[in-house]
Amino acid sequence: xxxxxxxxxxxxxxxxxxxxxxxKRAYAMRDILxxxxxxxxxxxxxxAEFTESKTPANGxxxxxxxxxxxxxxxxxxxxxxxxxxxxxxxxxxxxxxxxLENTDKVRHMVVCTxxxxxxRPILGRPPDWYKSFNYRKRAVNDPRGVMRxxxxxxxxxxxxxxxxxxxxxxxxxxxxxxxxxxxLSVEELEKLVTRDSMIGxxxxxxxxxx
Amino acid sequence: MxxxxxxxxxxxxxxxSHFKPGHVRTPFYIKGKTGWVERCYGEFRNPESLxxxxxxxxxxxxxxxxxxxxxxWDGYDAGSKDKVFVDIFEHWLxxxxxxxx
Numbered sequence: 001x002x003x004x005x006x007x008x009x010x011x012x013x014x015x016x017x018x019x020x021x022x023x024k025r026a027y028a029m030r031d032i033l034x035x036x037x038x039x040x041x042x043x044x045x046x047x048a049e050f051t052e053s054k055t056p057a058n059g060x061x062x063x064x065x066x067x068x069x070x071x072x073x074x075x076x077x078x079x080x081x082x083x084x085x086x087x088x089x090x091x092x093x094x095x096x097x098x099x100l101e102n103t104d105k106v107r108h109m110v111v112c113t114x115x116x117x118x119x120r121p122i123l124g125r126p127p128d129w130y131k132s133f134n135y136r137k138r139a140v141n142d143p144r145g146v147m148r149x150x151x152x153x154x155x156x157x158x159x160x161x162x163x164x165x166x167x168x169x170x171x172x173x174x175x176x177x178x179x180x181x182x183x184l185s186v187e188e189l190e191k192l193v194t195r196d197s198m199i200g201x202x203x204x205x206x207x208x209x210x
Numbered sequence: 211m212x213x214x215x216x217x218x219x220x221x222x223x224x225x226x227s228h229f230k231p232g233h234v235r236t237p238f239y240i241k242g243k244t245g246w247v248e249r250c251y252g253e254f255r256n257p258e259s260l261x262x263x264x265x266x267x268x269x270x271x272x273x274x275x276x277x278x279x280x281x282x283w284d285g286y287d288a289g290s291k292d293k294v295f296v297d298i299f300e301h302w303l304x305x306x307x308x309x310x311x
Contacts, residue, residue, distance in 0.1 A: 096251065113237045140239065140294055141283045159291040162279075166235045167272050167297035168254045 060193035109200035111139035119170035173200035233261025245277035
């Protein structure tokens, strides 16, 4: 059956013996780079391990601390890379890092319509839907419709700001802190901060999942 | 590139609509649209050079440019205050008469 694949997609879903055009091309380029001595198999393995080791947990911690400590939030929003470095989060591969804060009146949502730019050191690998043509197209021209599919129906008077990260900037959304969470610890709050809430397509969870 | 940014914060700008072959980081849907400079992010290596094995020099200024969704998409009827922000390099921008901001 005809199906358009994106680069990388087939590494996460589908049998490896049925490699798509893009996967074959990626493996061929990898083989050539190794053969020519540009990179080694070990470099590739180390980079893959580094990438795989990143999860949204870093982002969740930064958000939970921003919720509980206004002074931390101010510093984080002013110089996010410096704050990451202080916390031992390696954000050095991010060219520039911009923090967007959701409020009652303004909501932010992040997309890269050109490819799949994403703050990987903070959030790990992007989900497949983030890289899909469907999301990349509809996030800019129908953001409210996309959010509805994530279970979020916004009133018209809330302003939706879509950020198309087309260049060197990587964006992270601080979702609004859910009501009734005043007594939760930072560790408990981290569990409310989902990856999707930091992309901006949904809210943080209302309570700690069972 | 050095010196002051060509476009100040709040300046009305239009995205050039010309076609340029090779790698560009200006999305098609925003070409020809008018918005405003939200802020200048500074200077970065030029992806139109980097994308073709170049050194990306000279660096080019990058702006955060805001647009009203209703100015970008025909029939965008939900949320009249909704906006889309796009990171656009200086050479893709030209002065416009009205920011619509």
